[in-house]
Amino acid sequence: MKWNPQDIDMFLQSKEYVDTAVLPLLPVAISKDTKQAASMTEFISLLSMQLERQFRGRLLLLPGYSYIKTESIDKLLGDLKVWERELLENGFKHVLFLTSDSNWKAVENQLEGELIWMPSLPLVHMDEKNRNSLLEDQVKQLMNLFLQKWQSAD
Amino acid sequence: MSKNQVSRRQFLSYTLTGVGGFMAAGMLMPMVRFAVDPVLQAKAESDFIPTPQKVSEITEVPTRVDFKFEQQDAWYTSEVTGTAWVYLDDKGEIVALSPVCKHLGCVVDWNTDKANPDKFYCPCHGGLYTKDGTNVPGTPPVAPLDVYPYKEKDGFLYLGKAKPKKEA
Ligand code: FES
Numbered sequence: 001m002k003w004n005p006q007d008i009d010m011f012l013q014s015k016e017y018v019d020t021a022v023l024p025l026l027p028v029a030i031s032k033d034t035k036q037a038a039s040m041t042e043f044i045s046l047l048s049m050q051l052e053r054q055f056r057g058r059l060l061l062l063p064g065y066s067y068i069k070t071e072s073i074d075k076l077l078g079d080l081k082v083w084e085r086e087l088l089e090n091g092f093k094h095v096l097f098l099t100s101d102s103n104w105k106a107v108e109n110q111l112e113g114e115l116i117w118m119p120s121l122p123l124v125h126m127d128e129k130n131r132n133s134l135l136e137d138q139v140k141q142l143m144n145l146f147l148q149k150w151q152s153a154d
Numbered sequence: 155m156s157k158n159q160v161s162r163r164q165f166l167s168y169t170l171t172g173v174g175g176f177m178a179a180g181m182l183m184p185m186v187r188f189a190v191d192p193v194l195q196a197k198a199e200s201d202f203i204p205t206p207q208k209v210s211e212i213t214e215v216p217t218r219v220d221f222k223f224e225q226q227d228a229w230y231t232s233e234v235t236g237t238a239w240v241y242l243d244d245k246g247e248i249v250a251l252s253p254v255c256k257h258l259g260c261v262v263d264w265n266t267d268k269a270n271p272d273k274f275y276c277p278c279h280g281g282l283y284t285k286d287g288t289n290v291p292g293t294p295p296v297a298p299l300d301v302y303p304y305k306e307k308d309g310f311l312y313l314g315k316a317k318p319k320k321e322a
Contacts, residue, residue, distance in 0.1 A: 001258075010258065014258055017257075017258055017278070017279055017294075018258075053261065054260065054261045055260050055261075055277070055278060056258065056259045056260060057255060057257055057258025057259045057260040057276075057278040057279065058258070058260060058278040058279065147277055150277075
């Protein structure tokens with residue numbers, strides 16, 4: 001389900017079935033690595049949209065958490081923990097953060113939720129067909145990860 | 155002042171009629187559209203979308219067919235991918251089922267649950283459907299999978315808009 005009023009109506013009515021929250025982490029950087037940050041943001045947004053299409057009955061896709069990439073990781077970690085607490089305290093069993101930004105890996109073990117890091121692919125240089133099949137592969141990998149997580153929990 | 159010149163009064167009345175006309179049209183057009191819309195919609199619904207699936211290659215095993223089409227979402231058109239599970243039934247007729255689970259909308263897969271072979275399986279909450287799309291009682295879904303109307307054109311499969319399966 002997505003973060004819009006129609007889907008949220010459905011969510012409120014069937015909360016017991018929606019046990020997974022997905023938060024895309026979307027970096028923004030103006031002073032340097034601007035394009036890289038934009039690619040990461042695009043890639044993760046596309047992936048999470050596809051993921052939502054496949055699993056919309058069980059997961060809630062939150063609007064992404066966008067942040068300034070040059071901000072200190074401790075400050076960012078603090079913010080992320082606020083999200084995490086809100087979600088875990090309100091009934092979500094699985095909280096997953098989706099990112100291409102490797103800075104997060106350094107603090108991964110301080111999170112209660114699970115960090116999924118996917119290297120961002122240079123989508124801009126590809127024609128549509130390659131781009132789609134590549135994305136599809138990545139989505140499949142991600143789906144398997146989710147299925148495993150659910151299976152081990154159920 | 156020459157006779158041909160437009161007087162201030164005339165100018166005003168022309169412009170006001172013009173503007174008024176636009177406003178009236180602006181108000182009437184949507185009304186006309188509302189009145190005519192059912193007709194337009196009926197036309198849109200009969201639109202069949204081409205798929206890359208050759209009709210001659212459809213077998214008894216449900217196969218996933220992806221197709222692309224433009225979707226209008228309020229004021230924004232985007233290209234979306236639709237999916238259907240396509241196979242031949244006992245009578246040799248084509249069946250095209252929507253993969254959208256009737257519980258909460260996850261995408262179902264064919265034959266992926268080892269405990270339940272030859273069924274459509276929903277990974278989200280274990281929903282099951284038999285090959286003809288009927289929901290298996292005791293699993294969350296309460297209705298059968300939607301069915302796509304189909305057409306054959308130049309050897310390829312065309313799909314319409316998926317509809318709820320009629321009660322048999
Ligand atoms: S969405 Fe398919 S069983 Fe719940």
